Amino acid sequence: MSKHHVSTVINGEPVEFLCEPQQSLLDVLRDELNLTGSKEGCGSGDCGACTVIVDGKIMCSCLMLGAEAAGREITTVEGVAQGDKLHPVQQKFLEHAALQCGFCTPGFIVAAKALLDENLNPTEEETRYWLAGNLCRCTGYDKIIRAVLDAAAEMRAERGMAD
Amino acid sequence: MTYIAKEFQKVVGTRPVRPDGVDKVTGRANFGADMTMPGMIWGKVKRSPHAHARILRIDTTKALSLPGVKAVVTAEDFPPIASEEAFVGEGPMNFRDLSCNCMARGKALYDGHAVAAVAAVSPAIAEEACELIEVEYEVLPHVIDVEAAMAPEAPVLHEDLFTGGVEPKPARPSNVAKRISFTKGDVAAGFREADVVIERRYSTQPVHQAYIEPHACVVSMAADGQCTIWSSSQGHFMVRAYCAKLLGIDISNIRAIPAEIGGGFGGKTLVYLEPVALALARKSGRPVKMVMNREEVFRGTGPAAGSVIEVKLGAKKDGRLVAGEVVLKYQAGAFPGSPVGPGCMCAFAMYDIANASIVGYDVVSNRPKVAAYRAPGAPNSSWGVESCLDELARELGIDPLHLREKNAAKDGVKAVHGPTWQNIGYAQTVAAAKEHPHLKTKLGPNQGRGIASGFWFNIGGESSAAVHVNEDGTAVVATGNPDIGGSRASMAIMVAEILGIPVERVRPVIADTSSIGFSFLTGGSRVTFATGMAATQAAEKVVEEMKRRAAMIWDISPDAVEWKDGKAWPAGANAGGFEPLPLADIALKSGRTGGPISAEVSINAQGAGPGFATHICDVEVDPETGAVKILRYTAVQDVGRAIHPSYVEGQIQGGVTQGIGWALNEEYIYDKDGRLENPGFLDYRVPVASDLPMIEAVMVEVPNPRHPFGARGVGEVPIVPPMAAVANAICAATGVRLRDLPMSPPRVLEALENGRA
Numbered sequence: 001m002s003k004h005h006v007s008t009v010i011n012g013e014p015v016e017f018l019c020e021p022q023q024s025l026l027d028v029l030r031d032e033l034n035l036t037g038s039k040e041g042c043g044s045g046d047c048g049a050c051t052v053i054v055d056g057k058i059m060c061s062c063l064m065l066g067a068e069a070a071g072r073e074i075t076t077v078e079g080v081a082q083g084d085k086l087h088p089v090q091q092k093f094l095e096h097a098a099l100q101c102g103f104c105t106p107g108f109i110v111a112a113k114a115l116l117d118e119n120l121n122p123t124e125e126e127t128r129y130w131l132a133g134n135l136c137r138c139t140g141y142d143k144i145i146r147a148v149l150d151a152a153a154e155m156r157a158e159r160g161m162a163d
Numbered sequence: 164m165t166y167i168a169k170e171f172q173k174v175v176g177t178r179p180v181r182p183d184g185v186d187k188v189t190g191r192a193n194f195g196a197d198m199t200m201p202g203m204i205w206g207k208v209k210r211s212p213h214a215h216a217r218i219l220r221i222d223t224t225k226a227l228s229l230p231g232v233k234a235v236v237t238a239e240d241f242p243p244i245a246s247e248e249a250f251v252g253e254g255p256m257n258f259r260d261l262s263c264n265c266m267a268r269g270k271a272l273y274d275g276h277a278v279a280a281v282a283a284v285s286p287a288i289a290e291e292a293c294e295l296i297e298v299e300y301e302v303l304p305h306v307i308d309v310e311a312a313m314a315p316e317a318p319v320l321h322e323d324l325f326t327g328g329v330e331p332k333p334a335r336p337s338n339v340a341k342r343i344s345f346t347k348g349d350v351a352a353g354f355r356e357a358d359v360v361i362e363r364r365y366s367t368q369p370v371h372q373a374y375i376e377p378h379a380c381v382v383s384m385a386a387d388g389q390c391t392i393w394s395s396s397q398g399h400f401m402v403r404a405y406c407a408k409l410l411g412i413d414i415s416n417i418r419a420i421p422a423e424i425g426g427g428f429g430g431k432t433l434v435y436l437e438p439v440a441l442a443l444a445r446k447s448g449r450p451v452k453m454v455m456n457r458e459e460v461f462r463g464t465g466p467a468a469g470s471v472i473e474v475k476l477g478a479k480k481d482g483r484l485v486a487g488e489v490v491l492k493y494q495a496g497a498f499p500g501s502p503v504g505p506g507c508m509c510a511f512a513m514y515d516i517a518n519a520s521i522v523g524y525d526v527v528s529n530r531p532k533v534a535a536y537r538a539p540g541a542p543n544s545s546w547g548v549e550s551c552l553d554e555l556a557r558e559l560g561i562d563p564l565h566l567r568e569k570n571a572a573k574d575g576v577k578a579v580h581g582p583t584w585q586n587i588g589y590a591q592t593v594a595a596a597k598e599h600p601h602l603k604t605k606l607g608p609n610q611g612r613g614i615a616s617g618f619w620f621n622i623g624g625e626s627s628a629a630v631h632v633n634e635d636g637t638a639v640v641a642t643g644n645p646d647i648g649g650s651r652a653s654m655a656i657m658v659a660e661i662l663g664i665p666v667e668r669v670r671p672v673i674a675d676t677s678s679i680g681f682s683f684l685t686g687g688s689r690v691t692f693a694t695g696m697a698a699t700q701a702a703e704k705v706v707e708e709m710k711r712r713a714a715m716i717w718d719i720s721p722d723a724v725e726w727k728d729g730k731a732w733p734a735g736a737n738a739g740g741f742e743p744l745p746l747a748d749i750a751l752k753s754g755r756t757g758g759p760i761s762a763e764v765s766i767n768a769q770g771a772g773p774g775f776a777t778h779i780c781d782v783e784v785d786p787e788t789g790a791v792k793i794l795r796y797t798a799v800q801d802v803g804r805a806i807h808p809s810y811v812e813g814q815i816q817g818g819v820t821q822g823i824g825w826a827l828n829e830e831y832i833y834d835k836d837g838r839l840e841n842p843g844f845l846d847y848r849v850p851v852a853s854d855l856p857m858i859e860a861v862m863v864e865v866p867n868p869r870h871p872f873g874a875r876g877v878g879e880v881p882i883v884p885p886m887a888a889v890a891n892a893i894c895a896a897t898g899v900r901l902r903d904l905p906m907s908p909p910r911v912l913e914a915l916e917n918g919r920a
Contacts (some may be wrong), residue, residue, distance in 0.1 A: 022287070037190015039425070041375040044458040046844035049375055077190035086423040092907050094180045097809035100648035100817065102187030103376040103425025109188055125853075132853040135844060137373050138648060139813055140820030141341040141852040 008069040011079025024105050025059075026050045028066035029076060030091070037075035037077040037106045041057050041135065048134030050106040058114045060133075077106035080113050088151040088158075089113050098147035100138035112148045120156050121163075124149060165703060165871050167660070169804060169864070174660040175872045178809045183654040187423075193910040195379030195395030195422045200450035203381060204233050204740070206443045207289035207453070208797040209279040209296050210463060214305035214529040214837025215318060216269060218298060221279055226295040228824075231288040234447035235296065237279045239440060242411045251404040253397075253432040253535040260498035262409045264532050265438050271300065272320055272497035273529045274838045275462025277435075282443040282451050283723065302371040305529040305837040309471055309494045312338040312528040320497060320527050340499030341525040345507055347579045353486025353518025357477025361555050365547040367886070367904045368830035369469040369494060372536045373849050376425020377460045382440040383450035388416050390441060397645055398684025403676045407568055409438040410445075420675040421645045424685075429535030430465045432686050433825040440887030461842035466831060467536035468501040472547030478806050482561045484570045486697040487579075491523040491544055496532035501525045502540030505620070508580035509541035509883070510548050512618035513589055513775065514570045519579040529837050532907050535686065537818060538619040538879035541888060546904065549615040549887030551557045554900065563614040563891065567777070568593045588801030588865030589616070589775035598775045601797040609784050610764075610794065611896025616777045617883025621876030622687035623768030627680030628697035630658055630705050631761040634754075636747025638662060640701070641674040642694050643682030648878065649810035650690045654698050656806055657872065661702035663729030664746055680765040688876025690865075691806055693768035699871045704762035712756045713744045770869025774880040776800040778819070780888035784896045789912030791827055791893060797859045798884075803867040803875030813861035815881045822885025824850045 003018040004023040010033070017030045024043075029052075030034040037112070041047035043058040044108055051129045052061045061076075080087045089112045092098070108131065115130045116124060122130065127148050135143060156163060169176070172802040186192040223235040244259045262268070267278045283289040286652045304318040304468065311317055311690050319336050328342040354360060355881050373814050380394035390412060396402045399419035407414045424431060436453040444451045455463070489510045493501035503523035556563040571590040577583045593616070596602075606612060630642045640658045644650060644831035651671040659666040710724040713731030717724075723738035724731050730743040753760050781795040798815050805811040832840045841847045866873030884906060893911065894900045899918040901911065 020287070030197075035190075036193070037671065038195065039376065040454075041425075044457065044843055044845065047375055047457075071522075073780065076464035077189050078497045081189055084186065087184070088873045090185075093188050096183040096648065097178070097181070097807075097813055099187055100185070100810070100813055101374070101376070101424060101426045102183070102192055103194055103374075103423075106185050106190045126850040130853040133853065135375055135849055137375055137428070137821070137849060140850075140858050141855055142858050143809070145812060145852065145857070147384075 006067055006070045006072065009073045011075055021067060023066045024062050025064040025069055028060060035078050037074050039103055039106060045132055048111060049104050049107040049132065051110045051112060053114050058111050078108050080109055083159050087113055089116065089148060089155050092147040092151040096143045096147040096150065098139065098143040102139040104134060104136045108136065108144055111119045116152055116155060120161065122152060166868060167872055169873065170718050172660060172872060174656050175804065175806050176808065178807060179666045181649050182655055183646065183651050183723055191491040192423045194376055194425050195496050196454045198381045198393045200381050200383055203450040203452050203794040204282050204284050204447060205289045206280055206282045206287045206440050206451045207286065207293050208277045208295040208439065208459065211267065211274065211276040211278050213271055213300055213302050214274050215303040216271045216300035217303060218269060218278060219301055222297040229288065229292050229295060231284040232281060232292045232353040233442050233449055234282045235279060236439065236442045236446060238266045240446065241409060251401050253429055253501055253540055253684065255500035256433060258408050261405060261433065264498060265409065265435060269778050270775040273531050275313060275531060277439065277463065280439045280443060282447050292398065297523055299487050305835055307528055307530060309469060309492050309526050309528060313492065313524065315651040320529065324499065324527065338527045339524055340495060340527055343504060343507060345521040345580050348518030348768050350486055350488060350506055350518045350520045354436045354477045356485045358480045359477065359555065359558055360477045361551055361558060362475040363551050363902060363903045365474065365550055367543050367546055369459055369466040370428030370825050370829040371466040371528065371847065372428040374426030374428060374430055377455040377457060378464060379454040380437050380440050380892060381450060381452040382437060382444050384441060386443040388412065390417045392417060392419045392437055393422055393863055395424045396433065396465065396480065396827060397424065397427045397647065397686050399645065399676050400643060400681055401432065401684045402434055402437055405434045406441055407436050410441055418677045421673050424645045424647050427647055428537045429539055429686060432535050432684055435464055438475050445501060457844065460676060461847060462839050465534045466531065468495065468533045470494065470543040472544055474547045474551040476551050476555050476870045478555055478559065480559065482559055482566045482569045482644050484514055485518060487511055487516050487519040488522045489544060489548065492526060493523065493543065494533060495525050495527050496530045497527060498532045499525055499527055501533055504540065506544040508539030508633050509618050510544040511579045513572055513616050514571065515572045515576045516579065521579060537821060537882040541617065541619055541883045542822065543884045545617050546886040549884060550890050550902065553887065553891040553894065563592060564597050567616055584623060586865065586868060587773055587775060588863055591863045591865055592775050592777040592799045595799045595861055596779055599797055599861065600797060601778065601779050604795060606781065609786060609896055611781045611782055611892045611894065613888045613891030613895060615884035615887035615891060616775065617880050619774045619883060620686065621692065621774050622689045623693040623771040624683040624689055625762065625767050626682045626694040626697040627765040628694055628701045629679060629761060629763035630698065630701040632705055632750045634750055636750045637668045640669055640671045640698050641673055641679050642698060643679040644685045644690045644694045645673055647685050650805060651692045652810060653695060653806040657695050658702045661699055663708060663727065664748060680763060687877040689771065689776065692870055692876055695874060696768045696870060697764045697766050700766065701762045701764040704764065705760055708760050709746060709749050712749050712753065715756050716744065717741050746911065755756060761888040772867030772869065772875035774801060774804050774875050774877065776880045776884055778884040778888045780892045782889060782892040782896055784893055784911065787904055789908035789915060791906060791911060793823055794855055795856055797861060798879065798881055799861040799863060799864045800880060801863045802874065802877045804864050804871065804873030805862050806872060806874055807877060808862065810878050812860040814878045816858040818881025819858050819885050820850050820855060822882045823889065826886040826904060826906055828905050828907055
């Protein structure tokens with residue numbers, strides 16, 4: 001079976017790759033493009049460790065075919081920081097100790113960034129429901145939620161938004 | 164040993180950003196499946212679809228003729244191993260059983276048991292080849308439930324298994340691998356003395372550790388027999404030891420390199436893939452990568468033991484416990500070795516109880532071999548005892564915290580399982596819980612509050628650590644323990660404290676098995692305690708050397724040099740009027756004063772302080788659906804001394820959450836043929852963010868004098884109390900007592916309806 005030739009944009013850069021028809025976007029990211037930041041925890045869309053942003057919406061990259069990336073804009077965890085400047089969510093994860101093993105962290109970072117792209121003033125409950133598709137087995141979520149809320153507060157302050 | 168009390172600690176107790184943090188928030192950290200090797204091929208395991216079956220024939224011809232297949236292995240490719248107890252993992256394990264668990268020999272003992280494996284040039288071809296392997300089975304009767312497995316007519320898994328610990332040796336083999344017992348005082352007399360006796364039966368289902376990272380490894384074996392293993396585990400020295408034994412390789416020919424580990428909780432204290440990958444690499448001559456999928460993780464690894472817990476408690480009217488009796492029946496899975504031993508020892512550890520008897524049974528059945536899971540064994544027995552204690556408190560009309568306060572084990576008390584307690588902080592956790600504002604929060608309709616306590620031993624053990632001073636005055640601390648929850652940060656903090664330099668100037672690394680002395684695995688809540696002790700001692704040796712070098716530079720006696728704030732100082736006026744020499748200056752001159760400054764220390768750390776916890780849980784029960792919502796949760800724990808408080812809180816919050824999952828949702832469900840019905844995160848439901856409130860971790864610090872900074876292990880005890888705390892809260896909310904886990908909505912609803920009837 002011949003491979004698909006796919007042109008897409010990943011983390012702001014135009015990218016071309018060849019993939020098997022059955023390869024998921026996650027397989028392509030990890031095995032073809034060496035973007036191993038996205039993790040496979042389940043392969044069935046239940047754990048969120050492979051979360052990426054596709055055209056502004058969060059997706060489990062294990063549930064999307066690599067071929068479907070054609071013509072889309074994709075952000076992976078490797079594209080969340082701007083050069084050496086961490087995104088506020090990343091910085092707050094560090095400050096709040098919101099990770100232990102760190103395996104689910106890329107998915108949380110991407111999902112939380114997408115939340116704050118959409119809503120810079122989420123409540124605790126909104127944050128918990130937004131992140132309910134991301135499993136963390138280490139932290140009990142407490143410090144993750146605090147980190148995201150703190151990142152939101154800092155981003156609002158940076159933008160001069162009143163609380 | 165140096166002991167530095169809290170008031171003199173400058174770095175310990177602070178909350179710096181963890182040294183490996185940036186890699187982990189940017190996706191740069193390399194976990195088990197992130198590694199590749201040149202020329203690498205992909206391995207895949209073929210698993211038994213039967214719970215219990217004799218393997219009559221394995222035909223690999225078709226698989227081997229599929230283009231792209233490079234090797235197929237079965238049990239024939241592993242040396243037969245005699246029965247021998249292994250002491251390299253956490254909990255009991257036998258080398259022969261582990262070999263048979265990695266690759267079934269003669270019989271498949273559970274749904275998901277590995278029977279063959281393939282290596283091929285792509286994962287897809289490897290998978291296809293697995294389908295082409297023909298296995299002829301003779302399906303045998305199977306047994307899943309623990310009490311059914313103990314019955315005389317039960318199908319027997321191992322013809323050579325005779326119950327240990329009973330006299331005389333049984334005439335027939337059975338599934339009961341072992342009976343153990345502990346007694347203290349006169350139990351019958353104790354119960355005669357009691358005003359109230361409560362006798363109840365509780366049960367738990369197996370639950371999986373459910374680390375988010377599936378097992379993964381990449382291995383190579385060169386033509387001269389030298390192997391490299393890159394894998395995610397709780398101990399690369401453990402991986403090395405098991406692989407050497409299972410494949411008959413010299414330990415010196417294996418270099419095990421620790422990947423970042425994506426959660427373990429005890430479930431990565433043994434091997435599944437690494438020996439198989441090595442066998443495939445040996446046969447194919449190519450490096451082999453193997454990664455489990457989630458279904459394989461559920462069917463083939465872990466879980467924690469399911470169990471039946473029978474508890475009988477006797478007390479005086481004033482609440483004083485006078486007698487206790489516990490019988491524990493623990494599932495070991497397909498091979499002997501459940502954590503029933505620690506389960507027994509933890510059952511009454513919190514209490515000063517004069518007369519007690521504990522009996523435990525280790526029982527095999529057609530399930531995956533259980534693995535350690537956070538305080539292995541303790542959550543099961545405590546679920547029974549802490550629930551029963553709550554039933555007793557209700558019967559007596561005594562506040563459950565007061566009941567615990569009245570019976571709390573204190574220093575000098577001899578525990579039922581043997582030791583006499585010293586420097587324990589159980590009563591302090593009860594006292595802190597009693598003072599906590601949580602108790603003043605008002606509860607509404609269908610809401611209730613539950614209390615439960617827990618104990619875990621914590622261990623020390625063999626650890627190595629090296630401290631190297633760099634020529635610019637920075638330092639490296641190398642250890643042999645995978646960092647599973649922030650231990651790099653605690654290593655750096657402890658070394659910075661001793662050296663007297665900022666923590667950012669100390670870089671921790673996890674060294675491979677060829678680069679640091681032996682270290683027992685990351686488990687038993689031992690790393691900050693034992694490896695921290697080794698790192699501290701290595702730093703102290705470096706300080707001694709620094710003082711010697713300063714003495715040389717000043718031409719005075721080393722005894723006349725003091726170390727303070729990262730500098731060498733003349734000890735008093737008689738030593739001379741020298742300007743203090745900072746570490747960086749000594750380091751810069753080290754080439755001219757005797758060479759590089761470094762030290763490696765290997766120890767067997769003793770004196771791990773026991774850990775105690777007391778939890779308060781508020782729930783709301785939906786009377787229409789049986790769903791239980793956790794409203795508030797406060798976990799009080801004696802942590803000795805929190806080296807990095809944020810990561811200690813994290814351990815507590817994470818352990819509590821796993822306990823809540825165990826309490827409310829998680830369970831292995833088997834069909835009538837013994838096949839696992841819920842091997843995925845959709846049907847095996849772990850807690851998600853929207854299920855939970857914030858979890859308040861209250862750290863009580865009763866210092867452990869056997870650690871340089873007073874630390875105790877903290878990672879395990881937080882999973883012990885939650886199941887009973889939740890059940891006790893449900894009972895307070897509804898008046899209905901649940902004695903079987905999980906307390907999932909259908910079970911709660913049924914209990915409520917029975918209660919209403």
